[in-house]
Amino acid sequence: MQMKDRSxxxxxxxxxxxxxxxxxxxxxxxxxxxFGGFDYIVVVAAVAVCLLLxxxxxxx
Amino acid sequence: xxNEIDRQVEKEAVFGILPILKSGKIYGFLDAFMxxxxxxxxxxxxxxxxxxxxxxxFKQLLIGAFFGAxxxxxxxxxxxxxxxxxxxxxxxxxxxxxxHGGVKLMTVIIILINFPWYAVCADLFASSMxxxxxxxxxxxxxxxxxxxxxxxxxxxxxxxxKGIGAITWTTRILVPMLLAVGVMVVIIGFTSVPFDAIWNYxxxxxxxxxxxxxxxxxxxANFAFVITLVGGMAGVPRLAKTERAGFWxxxxxxxxxxxxxxxxxxxxxxxxxxxxxxxxEDPTLMLATLSVPTLAFSSLLLVAFANIGTQAVGSYIxxxxxxxxxxxxxxxxxxxxxxxxxxxxxxxxxxxxxFGSFLTISACIYAPLAALLSVDFFLVRKQRLSxxxxxxxxxxxxxxxxxxxxxxxxxxxxAGVALSLLVYxxxxxxxxxxxxxxxxxxxxSFLGSGLLYYILSRIPAARRYLLRDRDxxxx
Numbered sequence: 001m002q003m004k005d006r007s008x009x010x011x012x013x014x015x016x017x018x019x020x021x022x023x024x025x026x027x028x029x030x031x032x033x034x035f036g037g038f039d040y041i042v043v044v045a046a047v048a049v050c051l052l053l054x055x056x057x058x059x060x
Numbered sequence: 061x062x063n064e065i066d067r068q069v070e071k072e073a074v075f076g077i078l079p080i081l082k083s084g085k086i087y088g089f090l091d092a093f094m095x096x097x098x099x100x101x102x103x104x105x106x107x108x109x110x111x112x113x114x115x116x117x118f119k120q121l122l123i124g125a126f127f128g129a130x131x132x133x134x135x136x137x138x139x140x141x142x143x144x145x146x147x148x149x150x151x152x153x154x155x156x157x158x159x160h161g162g163v164k165l166m167t168v169i170i171i172l173i174n175f176p177w178y179a180v181c182a183d184l185f186a187s188s189m190x191x192x193x194x195x196x197x198x199x200x201x202x203x204x205x206x207x208x209x210x211x212x213x214x215x216x217x218x219x220x221x222k223g224i225g226a227i228t229w230t231t232r233i234l235v236p237m238l239l240a241v242g243v244m245v246v247i248i249g250f251t252s253v254p255f256d257a258i259w260n261y262x263x264x265x266x267x268x269x270x271x272x273x274x275x276x277x278x279x280x281a282n283f284a285f286v287i288t289l290v291g292g293m294a295g296v297p298r299l300a301k302t303e304r305a306g307f308w309x310x311x312x313x314x315x316x317x318x319x320x321x322x323x324x325x326x327x328x329x330x331x332x333x334x335x336x337x338x339x340x341e342d343p344t345l346m347l348a349t350l351s352v353p354t355l356a357f358s359s360l361l362l363v364a365f366a367n368i369g370t371q372a373v374g375s376y377i378x379x380x381x382x383x384x385x386x387x388x389x390x391x392x393x394x395x396x397x398x399x400x401x402x403x404x405x406x407x408x409x410x411x412x413x414x415f416g417s418f419l420t421i422s423a424c425i426y427a428p429l430a431a432l433l434s435v436d437f438f439l440v441r442k443q444r445l446s447x448x449x450x451x452x453x454x455x456x457x458x459x460x461x462x463x464x465x466x467x468x469x470x471x472x473x474x475a476g477v478a479l480s481l482l483v484y485x486x487x488x489x490x491x492x493x494x495x496x497x498x499x500x501x502x503x504x505s506f507l508g509s510g511l512l513y514y515i516l517s518r519i520p521a522a523r524r525y526l527l528r529d530r531d532x533x534x535x
Contacts, residue, residue, distance in 0.1 A: 025535055
């Protein structure tokens, strides 16, 4: 019974994964808003500020 | 009943990996931030804070705990945008780095190095119970410590045994309780001793004549502390509505909320040293010593439940993780094996003594794991993968590599471990290379293993081996 449940689950899973991939491939699918250029600039600035503060911390 | 729980867990382990589509995205930045903040709070944060206060003064501790944590998070969390974009966990993407079989092996390795955190919880639970008993006039023998610690493991595992229903209720109660303990500690810590005693605190003797060494060790401890979260970093961001929200929720959830509780632990330890001459990170003892005694009993309930709850949630999460890799195994057997592992660590009894060593040793694996994910996502695969091969759909084998394992990935992880140990011995505290030590062992391991993986990916034969998926790209 457990083996049968498992193989049923696996078949359902494979079918559902395929269905979701197809939906993502469709031209109508809208992906979440992407990380843009501004976001990467903020990341670099955050790295720079944190590094600077850590270096200052070494001299306290 | 046991079959039903196994079916529920199997359903979660199997169907939990499905890609989350846009219609299933439920979290904005604030929601994701709140949930992730809850995940980061555990009583082991107090142990981290107390450990840091043995190395550096309070001002340096604040800088390291917040900005050291945020620096590492901002760098290693960047690939989390793949989780938002494709709705998948990083462990699905990591099949590109390690292969289908390799990911299973890495899952086991991660659990082996991560589970000692739960031994830290159990140890704190045992200390709390012993200290509270003493306050009420009952002096427990030292030999009882291990049994009380194991009791925490047994009760937590028993809750996890009940499955998702018990875990859901546990987490609903756990996070507010931990928050309540944290708030109480902060208020009592800053009101029971002079503010200057905490603000101007410096450790009397770090054991190092050169002050830069304990400072770098403290930064390393902050890097290592946050990088242990890499394995679970995508669980919540998968459900975020935008990549920006998913990314910054993780960075600030852990970098601000998680770090706040580390600082709380430090405040507690410093306050206790000022009041009693002894540095103690046990919130139960602190609350009983520095405040009205009746608070001690309420703290018993809070800390006891917090540690047992953390055990239960940890057993469940890793039981499900193991179940997703080893689907034929029974969930309850898996969590019993995990309980035996933590129990053995409790019997050993030295996990808090070697806390700093444990942090760096676990980061030896996490740092290269995070680096390979970043390099693979941004530079090797240019943010695109074959979803069908990643999910092992019939007829798609781009990530099968050599009998299911991408040995290049494991070679780079091994190199990352070696690079970390080349710089610093986490057990003896000996610095092998002072120049590279400035990058911290975790930082150097991250950079070195990432660079190695990138260089290997530029070798034509290796590139062909890695990039068999380019013809299957559809998203």
